[in-house]
Amino acid sequence: MHNAAATTAGGGALGAIDRAMHALEKFTALISGLGIFGLMLLGVVQIFGRKFFNAPIFGYIDIVEIAMSALVFLGLAYTERLGGHIRMELIVTHLRGRWQWMFELIGVILGLIIVAVLIFYSWEHAMRAYRSGDSTIDAQYVLWPSKMIVPVSLALLSLRLMISLWGYLRLLSDPDAAPIAVPEVIDVEEQALRDAEAAGVDVERGIAPDGGRSG
Amino acid sequence: QTIDGPKVEWNFSTWGKKRAFTAGIEKVAEIVSQRTAGKFTIKIHYAEALSKDKENLDGIKIGAFEMADFCNFYHPGKNPAYMVLSLPFLSLADWNVSKDVREAMLKHPAFVADMAQWNAQAYMSGLLPQYEFLGKGKPPATIEDWKGLRVRAGGGIGDAMRVLGAVLSTVPATEVYTAIERGTVDAASFPFTYAHAAYQVHTVTDWFTSNLSPGTAECNSVINKDAYAKLPPQYQKLLQEAKEPAYAALVNAYVEIDKVNLPLFKSKLKEVVYTDAELKKFREVAGKPVWDKWVADNKGKFDAQNVLDTVVKEIEKAEAKHKKKS
Amino acid sequence: MELTKDAIGLIGCLALIVLVFAGVRVYIAAALVGLAGIVAIIGWKAGAGIVGTIPHSKSVNYTLSVLPLFILIGYLAYHAGITQSLFDAAKKWMGWMPGGLAIATVFAVAAFSAVSGASTAAAAVFARVAIPEMLKAGYAKRLAAGVVSAGGTLDALIPPSVIMVVYAIIVEASVGKLIIAGFLPGLISALCYTLIIVVWSVIDPTVGRPIRGFTWGERFASLPGTVPVIGVIVIIFSAMYYGWATPTEAGALGAFVVYVLALFKGMRWKPFNDALLETAKLTVMIFAIIWGILIFVRFLGFAGVPEKFSEWVVSLPLPRVIIMIGILGVYLILGCFMDAIGMMLLTLPVVYPAVIKLGYDPIWFGIIVVKMAGVCLLTPPIGLNCFVVAAVRPDIPLSTVFRGALPFVIADFLAIAIFLAWPESITWLPDQIMK
Numbered sequence A: 001m002h003n004a005a006a007t008t009a010g011g012g013a014l015g016a017i018d019r020a021m022h023a024l025e026k027f028t029a030l031i032s033g034l035g036i037f038g039l040m041l042l043g044v045v046q047i048f049g050r051k052f053f054n055a056p057i058f059g060y061i062d063i064v065e066i067a068m069s070a071l072v073f074l075g076l077a078y079t080e081r082l083g084g085h086i087r088m089e090l091i092v093t094h095l096r097g098r099w100q101w102m103f104e105l106i107g108v109i110l111g112l113i114i115v116a117v118l119i120f121y122s123w124e125h126a127m128r129a130y131r132s133g134d135s136t137i138d139a140q141y142v143l144w145p146s147k148m149i150v151p152v153s154l155a156l157l158s159l160r161l162m163i164s165l166w167g168y169l170r171l172l173s174d175p176d177a178a179p180i181a182v183p184e185v186i187d188v189e190e191q192a193l194r195d196a197e198a199a200g201v202d203v204e205r206g207i208a209p210d211g212g213r214s215g
Numbered sequence B: 001q002t003i004d005g006p007k008v009e010w011n012f013s014t015w016g017k018k019r020a021f022t023a024g025i026e027k028v029a030e031i032v033s034q035r036t037a038g039k040f041t042i043k044i045h046y047a048e049a050l051s052k053d054k055e056n057l058d059g060i061k062i063g064a065f066e067m068a069d070f071c072n073f074y075h076p077g078k079n080p081a082y083m084v085l086s087l088p089f090l091s092l093a094d095w096n097v098s099k100d101v102r103e104a105m106l107k108h109p110a111f112v113a114d115m116a117q118w119n120a121q122a123y124m125s126g127l128l129p130q131y132e133f134l135g136k137g138k139p140p141a142t143i144e145d146w147k148g149l150r151v152r153a154g155g156g157i158g159d160a161m162r163v164l165g166a167v168l169s170t171v172p173a174t175e176v177y178t179a180i181e182r183g184t185v186d187a188a189s190f191p192f193t194y195a196h197a198a199y200q201v202h203t204v205t206d207w208f209t210s211n212l213s214p215g216t217a218e219c220n221s222v223i224n225k226d227a228y229a230k231l232p233p234q235y236q237k238l239l240q241e242a243k244e245p246a247y248a249a250l251v252n253a254y255v256e257i258d259k260v261n262l263p264l265f266k267s268k269l270k271e272v273v274y275t276d277a278e279l280k281k282f283r284e285v286a287g288k289p290v291w292d293k294w295v296a297d298n299k300g301k302f303d304a305q306n307v308l309d310t311v312v313k314e315i316e317k318a319e320a321k322h323k324k325k326s
Numbered sequence C: 001m002e003l004t005k006d007a008i009g010l011i012g013c014l015a016l017i018v019l020v021f022a023g024v025r026v027y028i029a030a031a032l033v034g035l036a037g038i039v040a041i042i043g044w045k046a047g048a049g050i051v052g053t054i055p056h057s058k059s060v061n062y063t064l065s066v067l068p069l070f071i072l073i074g075y076l077a078y079h080a081g082i083t084q085s086l087f088d089a090a091k092k093w094m095g096w097m098p099g100g101l102a103i104a105t106v107f108a109v110a111a112f113s114a115v116s117g118a119s120t121a122a123a124a125v126f127a128r129v130a131i132p133e134m135l136k137a138g139y140a141k142r143l144a145a146g147v148v149s150a151g152g153t154l155d156a157l158i159p160p161s162v163i164m165v166v167y168a169i170i171v172e173a174s175v176g177k178l179i180i181a182g183f184l185p186g187l188i189s190a191l192c193y194t195l196i197i198v199v200w201s202v203i204d205p206t207v208g209r210p211i212r213g214f215t216w217g218e219r220f221a222s223l224p225g226t227v228p229v230i231g232v233i234v235i236i237f238s239a240m241y242y243g244w245a246t247p248t249e250a251g252a253l254g255a256f257v258v259y260v261l262a263l264f265k266g267m268r269w270k271p272f273n274d275a276l277l278e279t280a281k282l283t284v285m286i287f288a289i290i291w292g293i294l295i296f297v298r299f300l301g302f303a304g305v306p307e308k309f310s311e312w313v314v315s316l317p318l319p320r321v322i323i324m325i326g327i328l329g330v331y332l333i334l335g336c337f338m339d340a341i342g343m344m345l346l347t348l349p350v351v352y353p354a355v356i357k358l359g360y361d362p363i364w365f366g367i368i369v370v371k372m373a374g375v376c377l378l379t380p381p382i383g384l385n386c387f388v389v390a391a392v393r394p395d396i397p398l399s400t401v402f403r404g405a406l407p408f409v410i411a412d413f414l415a416i417a418i419f420l421a422w423p424e425s426i427t428w429l430p431d432q433i434m435k
Ligand code: NA
Pocket: C113, C114, C115, C116, C117, C118, C154, C155, C156, C157, C158, C159, C160, C161
């Protein structure tokens, strides 16, 4: 769990753009989260509808497949901003200053390249579906909106990557400045403590309630 | 003798593993390679290694591979005219009739137009077998028995089942086994007999229909038009010649499977056989209305009535031809 | 000179290793190398075109829809205190052993596996529940992160399991038999993990101390806390047993039951909102890796890499055990770079017929493959479970997670050795129940 709120006020234009973008990202991620919750409710309705009313939802699988696109793509930029996308830190954690920002910058540029290609060609994919009237198997719902969510989500991601690009360029020119608008490094102990609390563990008494007696 | 020409390597995209359904194209690949001494090869990529099953037409249009399989029911919107072969109770159970009718339909302008928008041309049909139902519990001996039955059926068969008062429940093929075993659904339709056996449906059911022939679908191997046009004429000719032996290999593969499965089904399950009078009733009650609705729904897109009439006419023609022979 | 497909395949694999080690986000590295490789083989227009279809077509899949649901269960279970009480009970009963909290984690995950179908989800949930406690008790990060990553792989063996169904479908084996077959190997694997933890903690007592001093009263008092879990398990299994729900639908039912439990525990809008955001984040992260890697896997498909590898291994003139070990070696190497399902999809069509020809049992080989898929989730540079643990715990570097998972990979080999030596350990139970 990352603390996005750590980038509070300040940071000039870059900071302001970052905050505005993050509000948008968070909104899309919440849509995705609510969608997953909706997926759960839909499944329950399907089970009980069939069991008690002999009336399963027609095209249930079609609805799930169409909706999944929103559930698994909309949060791309949000996850990127929070540093949630996985990577191997073996080397980067040992880098400091300019070298560190240089590696981060390269990662962002590579990301922008592949994301740009994907935006264009996933858009094409959606447009093929739109032009041909592509539809789902059972209920024959139109498919293009589901496919269109991919380039839209990737476009949001590319905006986020451009903000990161700006952020890392700024750090590259001034390596000791406070990072703004880039996925941040979290305070390790604070993080562990927060996680433990959220897991329902009594932090005041220590994680292992039997701590004094063990060993 | 060996056919000479330039070196050409084609990729063929399909899904699943090597099986009866792929026996036809495997024969084609074998023939072209053999006759050209390896100069013209078709490499079959199984298991969606090149493209997801439902996106094979996209891959053909893009030009990612030269040949691919697709099934009409994966995406009705992408091939509206092809959907005619998914209408219920078309009489396509006989292999020879099935082959002749499908071959004829592939040349129909509406079918050609369906493929043209994907920069594709039909090559050969996968001759998907007739579907039948396998089910658990009381066998549906009459048309009325289907009322209230929870069935897993798609496309035209699903529409027909709904007319009969059955309750449609969508269950992915991979979950049919569990769904039937546990009673989530009562019966499932699949290409008969091989798909039922592949998903082990016969191990959890009590009965099977053997002559209901509720419908089938069309799966086809297509070629990218540009790739075909670029092919030297001697290779094009070879491809066309390979079709007959390929169809023979395909039919043979299905027949061999039935030889194993049918006695197995008969020994373990109760066979539900309908009389001709009952079958006629099925067609009238559950077939005709679905046909009419299909024509009405597609009127604006292409000459749906003509497509349907052509199928019916071709079936009659093929049935007459093969009856005469036998 | 034009490069051959083999050369392009090799260069692609090396390029991916370099980028991943250089710290580029895995989904970006895999997608980029995959794109470059496919374009090198079939040209820009077709290559980029086919890559553009992959994110949607590979993510939007009904069977994969259990993944977000199982992740949601995880976060709700966290608020319902379910996983916590499982872990508490396991701790009180097993904490006295060397590395006791890690052993407790193994068995708590094993129990949780019966309500979860995805290894990554199990790893995510226990990364939040078990790791903080282990760290507070002074356990080494390596052990804490390693045991959670490895424990998660038990989820694939103990039903319900997505990957098991995928195998059954590809090779057309009996789903029912395979599911029953998973229980015993799941238990054996858990015991192998226990053994490794004990050995590790005895050699180096600083990695994980025993947690002693619980009275029998406290132990029995911890049992009622596990009732909700048992309740969820009973509801899900009866729903499937009595045919109310298919396995995928049961995922939704499980999430719903846990949601109701969380409401009773007093979950309000704020934690619910957080749970939704966290679920969305982890879902996006897992799916980004899935489609990113599948772009790379598509490239391997065009280059013919996995096939060539399998063909070569099977053609060797050696005894079948050696060939089987060779096949496992291939899976080990492929598993370093690929996701488990992608690896199975690409290799099984080639390897499976050979394995059957060698006289091995389909169900037995299924468990072996699922086991190797588990190893695949633990090995660098691409090990999904380790990624998930590192994602949930940003304070633990990925390299530490991988190092911590290594002993458990050895435990997996031990388990596989047992399965090789006594195939009955897999086939006996299903043969008893299903003729
Ligand atoms: Na499981």
